[in-house]
Amino acid sequence: MDDLLLADLVGLSHALIVLFIVGGQVVTLLGWCFGWGWTRKFFFRTLHLAAIGFVVLEVWLDIPCPLTVIEADLRGMGHEVSFIGYWLERLIYYQAPGWIFTTFYSLFGGLVFFTFVFYPPKR
Helix, strand or coil: CCHHHHHHHHHHHHHHHHHHHHHHHHHHHHHHHHCCHHHHEHHHHHHHHHHHHHHHHHHHCCCCCHHHHHHHHHHCCCCCCCHHHHHHHHHHCCCCCHHHHHHHHHHHHHHHHHHHHHCCCEC
């Protein structure tokens, strides 16, 4: 399989994980407001908390995201980008000082944890 295609697949997987983390919190908060029972599913909520917990741990320990590293390696030094790769890069990669990402991810992780405690999942 072509490295560029693999890089796009890794990038798409990365985008889906971002969507799960951000979208999962949005639907959990909406579920809390509107009484949607499925937003209290134990597996969903635990997986969601673990996902953002992993991200927060990465930034605190200054560990680069494995998916970002794999995608960059597959694209090579020239960072050859396909049409899909171009839009994925615009969607999920931003240029900013590291402390901004650490602060944002930590606050977002705190919100997810707060929601987990005060709107707990049910088995």
